[in-house]
Amino acid sequence: MTQLAEETPTQEKKTLGFWIYLMTDCVLFAALFATFAVLRGSTFGGPSGHDIFDLQFVLIETMILLTSSFTAGLAILGAGRGFKKQTLFWLVITFLLGAAFLTLELSEFSKLAAEGNGWTHSAFLSSYFTLVGTHGLHIAIGLLWLFVMIFRLWRFKFKKTDINRLALFGLFWHFLDVIWIFIFSIVYLIGGMA
């Protein structure tokens, strides 16, 4: 029940704050990327990236995540025009794609662990699991957020504040896409070279 005139500045503050949060998250990832770059060669006699990465599999993951970013964009477009059904539909699709991505990532992790290439094996593997896993953790948080939003949109009336939250979610989800592109190129493409 905020005063109407206050609402625009409030939303502006939130948007700026959220951008800054994303920037700090970028710094966090930068630290993890730097760590990966330093420890990439420290395989301690174990496998290197070249031995364990399956680029085709990662490409599928990438496609799924990029598509989910696109569907999230469609949902936000719909919300801006007040199309509730359309918004809900695309949000659910986004959720499913995100969940599929996370499932694939976890199956890749458990496959590696089952083959004896878990994170305790070498510094390289530790940094690999941590960097990719931190991105996965963000995706999981994003899914939780998405779930709460879908639930609220489905149960309650469509409010201005909901649309604002949706816009922030969009930023978050696109941001995770960008981080993933870096993971794809630095960890899998460069890190996977012989």
Place this chain on the structure above:
Amino acid sequence: MFNNIQQLIFGRLTASDFVHDPIMAGAGFAMIGALVLAIIGLTYFKKWKWLWRTWITSLDPKKIGVMYILVSVVMLLRGLADALLLRTQQATDVSGGLLTSDHFQQIFSAHGSIMIFFVAMGIIFGIFNLIIPTQIGARDVAFPFLNSVSFWLFAAGMILINAPLIVGEFSAAGWLAYPPLSELQFSPGVGVDYWIWSLQIAGIGSLLSGINFFVTIIKMRAPGMKMMMMPIFVWSALASLVLVMFAFPILTATLGMLSLDRLLGMHFFTATAGGNPMLYINLIWAWGHPEVYILVLPAFGIFSEVVATFSGKKLFGYKSMVVALAAITFLSFTVWLHHFFTMGAGADVNTFFGIMTMIIAIPTGVKVFNWIFTMYRGRVRFTTPMLWFMGFIVTFTLGGLTGVLMSVPAADFQFHNSLFLVAHFHTMIVGGVLFGAFAGFAYWFPKFTGYTLNEKLGKYAFWFWIVGFLLAFGPLYILGFMGATRRLDHYDPSLGWQGLFVVAGVGVLIICVGVFFQILQLIYSIIHRNKNRVGSDPWNGRTLEWSISSPPKEYNFAVIPTVTTRDAFWESKKSNHAHTEVPKYEDIWVPKNSGAGVIVGAFALAFGIAVIWHIWWLLIVGLVGVIVTLIIRLTNDDTEEKITAAQLAHHEGVKAV
């Protein structure tokens, strides 16, 4: 079977973890005693509701600021007690000393971590809460609820770092917990975990605060206040906040990796399996060097305000101050390697970082000259804040010079890890950050209470502090030259160091007298407050916080002022037509109280205890608790309440008529 169940419920916590040696047990009992007393007192005087309503659930940054400062003061006493023990040990070592090596190591680790994270950080965030909104002409911070979460995360971290006095042990790996010593192999106990999680939880709070205040400054300045019209303290805060935003995520990542090593058997920084301890040291100082500027830049800001006000002049070289702040902010990310020239990065790398370190001294020097020129031909009033400022100029110049000495890599091979270094950084951090906080405390105290502190007792406190300080740290420079390394729990009597250590010990005792006078001053001033009542502007101030009532109302400004110049309040006093207009009140919105902040803090504390002691069920409780509380709060749209124009006029009427 019994063992399994016990482990399921209590993790690695056992009854024997509560057994401590007499000194720690004494401190632990004192803490519990104080807590019990507080609880009895609150119950007896029926103050629980009051505590909950006016403080714990408050989203008013002024309340939150006071709570930050309260915690920091208590932690300062704890840190000082630690320092006293360290000094006693070194002064009496020839006759055996009173501490074991292990206990000595825990104490210096606790002293350093507490002083940096829970004294210095607490003080600056407390001051940010109190001063930033009032100086920029705002009613609140950008995200009031987030502010409360930040504070309670800070409080949770504070509880975790003090808990080892009662249960378990603290880290013995120094305030930065260098691996491989801090790895499981060499520190298998809970000590390092306490250190990691205390800092991690408090650090996330700081990061959130950093974002919050940054947005506050960017978005919530009074209409007309351009960036170059902001009070210089706000500029210094802005610089410090930018550093928080860029540096703290590195700390979060680094602590996270260290704890993954310890919890999940990873190998980031271990001595085996390809781990790289030097990577940790690079990362932690990539946060650590900016951190020292995070602490000291706001102190610079405070001194700038103090010196301008008490010289009755505008600050000399405002623009150059801003440029210097910006330069320091940028450069502070380019010098971290000076903390380990001895690592063996090679002559070229060392030279680069040595030169960068020398360059960063230049903007700092510019500021010192600006302050001195501000006083020049001013009508200087030597109040206590001014005395702290004068003390600061002396110690800061001394500390700055020794810093430049150490920035020469070849020389640093001698100074590295010596008591010379310990003396240097205490000169900067005590003489800079603490003195700055003391100056700010005396300066702004009347604004938030409505009465001044007793000047005479304040002056006593200052003189004991400065003399004690020089005696406590002067000898360490000499000892450093003589080859004494830091963190020494024993040394050979034949070295002839004891005399100087005794002098240093006496210095700390004199500092304690200074602290005693500060406490006395506070109590005395509160008791005699009616004699020292002052209006809204006791010092003939220059900036907007002096234009509102003391103490300020919850909403700070009934009518948001329009700003046209720097030193807005000073100029309006000079032109003097501000008071003639009849204010036009409008409805305003203030945040409702919320208990969600303290609940998030409590669950975070539970989470911390759980990871430290490997109590997995509690870990899930903590995590789910934090998430659910946040979801409930963040999906709530009804978080503000209205103060109508009529109510506002009523509140203000009392004052205006």
